[in-house]
Amino acid sequence: MIKTVATTPFDGQKPGTSGLRKKVPVFAQPNYAENFIQSIFDSLEGFAGETLVIGGDGRYFNREVIQIAIKMAAANGFGKVMVGQGGILSTPAASNVIRKYKAFGGIVLSASHNPGGPNEDFGIKYNIGNGGPAPEKITDAIYARTKVIDTYKIADVADIDLDKVGTQTVEGMTVEVIDPVADYVELMESLFDFGAIRALIAGGTRVVIDSMGAVTGPYATEILEKRLGAPAGSVRNSTPLPDFGGHHPDPNLVHAKELYDDVMSPEGPDFGAASDGDGDRNMVVGKGMFVTPSDSLAIIAANATVAPGYSQGIAGIARSMPTSAAADRVAEKLGIGMYETPTGWKFFGNLLDAGKATVCGEESFGTGSDHVREKDGLWAVLFWLNILAARKQSVAQIVKAHWAEYGRNYYSRHDYEEVDTDAANGLMAHLRDSLASLPGQTFGALEVEAADDFAYHDPIDGSVSKNQGIRILFKGGSRVVFRLSGTGTAGATLRVYVERYEPDAARHGIDTQEALADLIAAAEHFAQIKTRTGRETPTVIT
Template sequence: MTFKSVETQPYPDQKPGTSGLRKQVAVFQQLHYLENFIQSVFDCVGDVSGKTLVMGGDGRYFNEEAIQRAIKMAAANGFARVVVGQNGLLSTPAVSHLIRHRSASGGLIFSASHNPGGVNGDFGVKYNVGNGGPAPENITDAVFARSQVIETFRIAQAPDVALDALGSHDVGGMVVEVIDPVADYADLMQKLFDFAAIRELFKAGFTMRFDAMHAVNGPYAEKILEGMLGAPAGSVVNKVPLPDFGGNHPDPNLVYAKALFDLMMSADGPDFGAATDGDGDRNLIIGRHQFVTPSDSLAILAANAHLAPGYNKGIAGIARSMPTSAAADRVAEAFGVATYEVPTGWKFFANLLDAGKVSICGEESAGTGSHHVREKDGLWAVLLWLNILAKRKQSVAELVGEHWATYGRN
């Protein structure tokens, strides 16, 4: 196996945003553009010899090609193991969990989140650190600085890895482990939520519609909601991840998930509706005739989290982004716990989560999560809603109305 050092030239526009580097696909297809950024990351994270790196993406156009290049670069840079989802798929919260579960040094996430996909769409790369969360600003600033002076990148001269089948492969002495993208995440969800109660909810005739938006959470939702929890077959729609998300915009809001909203507002709509975005970290929650804002969803989840086994000892605190309403603050006041306000960007929740100061986090742009990972988690929010509905034995509209009566409407 030959490791090659390839000469390259810097690109001036590789400064990561709040969640990695996002550009149009055509930009990433420029000569060595992707390799420059990945090498800059590897150059800024210290000695990686003997360490594990997690990789996966949302299945958008250019995903597998980018992962194949990144695997070869990881081998040439000295990683001992790469853990990658089958077909290159891993949701962003699943990557965060795997980093923590496998004690990996970090992970590369190939996604542009809720941005459109396809050959004329967007692509992105984000590095998450050893706690499972997005790289903090000191690392992203160093990566950008490195990208401005990069002269070479290192890559293995090796054939592509077969990502379509589970198994292990050798790339230049580095182990590449192709795993079921859902299994470890599903195991974690079983520990957090009362699956038996949710199964009974569905057995009693409860109905739902989950729109996976032809994005990464399709396989996760089908396995967990229909396969493990007994939601009726067909409850999960648009469940096959597609490179262009079926020509749609994978953003779970009232513009791009209007079909779901219209169904939920109809006379014969299901009891519960939900959707998640391209990489599976954002969520939309709608009850029959009841839209739930992201701010209200955060507050209601925090107020009722104790009904789930993973949170039955209560919450340590709540954190929210600055633009998020104060609905969660009212819950924190009633529970006698602290509220923390942070800038927009999930990376700013990580220190609070690591310090054990908060259990539940959320932001105005439809992101909610908890201490189980260091990313927002769309399917986690859906499952916590289901757990709460199963225990409270109320409709979404009844639950929201009672919450407003108790805590006020913010």
Template sequence: MSILNVKTNPIANQKPGTSGLRKKTRVFQEPGFLENFIQSIWTGIGGAQGKTFVLGGDGRFFNAEAIQTVLRMAAASGAARVIVGQNGLLSTPAASNLIRKRKADGGIILSASHNPGGPDGDFGVKYNIANGGPAPESVSSAIHAATEEIGAYRILESADVDLSEIGIAQIGRMEIEIVDPVADYAALMEEIFDFDAISALFQSGFRMRFDAMHAITGPYAKAILETRLGAGAGTVTNGTPLPDFGQGHPDPNPIWAKELVDVMMDPDGPDFGAASDGDGDRNMIMGRGIYVTPSDSLAALAANATLVPAYKDGLSGVARSMPTSLALDRVAEKLGIECHETPTGWKFFGNLLDAGRATLCGEESAGTGSNHVREKDGLWAVLFWLNILATRKISVAELMADHWQSYGRNYYSRHDYEGIDSGIAADLMQGLRAQLPDLAGRSVAGLTVSNADEFAYDDPIDGSRTEGQGIRIHFDGGARVVFRLSGTGTVGATLRVYLECFATEALDQNPQDALADIITAADELAQIEARTGRKRPTVIT
């Protein structure tokens, strides 16, 4: 085996976004594209020499080939050991757990999360640091700087490593440990939750449907829900990970998980329904006849957290991304604990979790997690719900009705306008930005603006400041609209419009009806149809 020093040139647009670098799969397959970025990771973290890394992915198309490239490049750069999931598979939360449990120096996760897979789909690479969480801004910036200066990459000339058998392999001087991708994660879940109570719930005749969307969570859900907890055979559907996710879109929301929604909305449907995404870090929660928004789910988990063994002594604090609804704030106020508002991106929760300032965190984009790892965790959220239902012995609909009676209801929806021309999207945001100084007191669609700003975050732990994180417009009475450009798409720009109003009466309305005035105000303020030509959003959740 010999080490090749391959000359290269910087490749444009290799700046990591909120969750690493995501591009179309065919872009990652272009000569040198993946190699340049991996070498830039080693440079950005101060080198790979003597370090231990965790490596795995969600099994999407190009995962197997990319794993081998990363292994050869780690060996060429002097890494001591790489811990790899069997067949190159690891869910994102499982990878975070392995980094923490094995005290690795960091990890590389190959995934584009909830984005579609396949030759014409998306691929992604994300670097996680030693605490198990996504690289902070300082590390991402160093990696990006390296991509702009790279002149060569190092790679070992060798055959592929057989990752099908659990055990120890060798490539050059580097040791490769191939591990069961599910075992350590399942053991952690059993430490957190009351598995006996959840097992008893299933034994009582409780029925559940979990849609793994042909993504990475299938093997985890089958092992934990069906084998360990005794849920009926067939509880997990679409449970075999496929490179193209069965030609589906592995995003757990009512649009892409319509099959599950139809089942759950049937009067004879299961008691509980859930879904997870491509890499296992997102979740969707349903009960018979009810869809629970991610914002409401986060608030309900916080309100009932002491029913779970790991959180029986209470929460040190909670945190939510800025666009996530204010439902969590109301729970935190009643509990007398801190509620932190951060930019979108799980990396911003890391400092709060490490410092003990937050126990539960969540984002409106179906990500929820706690201090057990440093990533959002889809199956963890599902088990959390099951633990609560097993203890309270009520339905999902009853639990949410009780929650809204206690805290009021934050009606909430997100409208996504996907694939907008990037220039038009930037102009739209600039147009909103220009209005900010004069918006307070203005009447828009019958609503009065109370205040408006562009969100910036001052990290209370390290003092860093992050600006330009979305435009917030608040109205009298507690309503608000947030405008933000997404950082997870791969084609054009995605405009996300977050809509919210608060109610203490009429708690069973259709959210789109309850938000009708806010929707009108949002379009009037941003001139969405006039600027983009779009009469309606691409996706409403």
């Protein structure tokens, strides 16, 4: 039986860069998840009888909301739901399923790299038919609907069995529980030279992947251990757990420090990687070398043709504005397009669909290509292994050779997490008010050349996205960028990005924070971070 349930709006159901994210107790309120899911459906047209993909990263409350979403999809007229076994689908795997089976769209349940647990984070986002996150015109419509919603529709039926692969029925709608790993592995085998990577591992290169108790465990185990021949146990923390086993599933130098330290030790592995909660982010570490996400994007682009799926070359590169300009120099040398977008993977979708860009990346440990419409952590790891196999060099050798050829972009991100929201907004307002007066100002040897609030004009659909981050550009190519992140659930996260280009290979061995010290001080000077936020130091430095 289909029920129409009366409801009232909740404040604050505005999707951020990756959907709606709140603490589990917020989502667990009666009607809260239902309101948002119904608002998604109410903002779409033409889905009657179509297929909807549903899956998540296995975090706490994942299964409960999947049952709700399935029953609401049936009540709202979808013809079929495809859902990952156990409710599991990594974000890139969900994108692939949407694309491969030509689904109308998908609901992805994740809060990405944020912690999971009864009092931690949860999230819902909608992906469109190209497999990518909904564009702003849809998320704006969803938010508008959440403010006036008065009813939702749901099938009053028993929960389905999420653990049994096969077909079930809910109020005339087909529910197909699928193997969440198989289609993704097939895609990776079509893109990379598994034989060369298998030979690399068989030849003695030790590879480890830390799945951090999150969704990529089954994917990494199937690929690395079963297909590529790495020893059992090469995938660490491989079982997806509702609280990620207590891990903070953010693959950076703070939360994946144990892996980093292991690779850096004399007896440790040659290559290490970590992935995040929903499988779309990655960290790459080689013996003696941490690879920044900005450098990773540039090196993948520069070496793309070693992978069979990219042997014909790439059409262009896209990066988020805060990401370093390292990839720009690769694009210039290759004579291909280079696109700078706001933060948020949805901004790459039009460029990928139009064939303007092939590889794209964000400094926040996200890299991907036109094979799906999400960033893809394991894809990036396999690309690196393919490069290692083809070049027969270590990670450190490859990175240093790249710097020698293109120059080094010293780069760091300083995060100030859970800052008082009013204080963070005040800091950004202060910077915006200062924009006109900043050019010409000096701080030590640094002189401000230009300052703006980044706005993006989409070259495909003509849409404009304003207020995407404050940029202070210094003479000589250095810069500092300030923006508030849209991925947190408590307070505000201030991100400060600091970058200096160094063409002189003799100066490529300086400690990053030391190389950026004057720019870090300039960021404090111009933004008054300590005074306005009360924070003496960043929460995380990457």
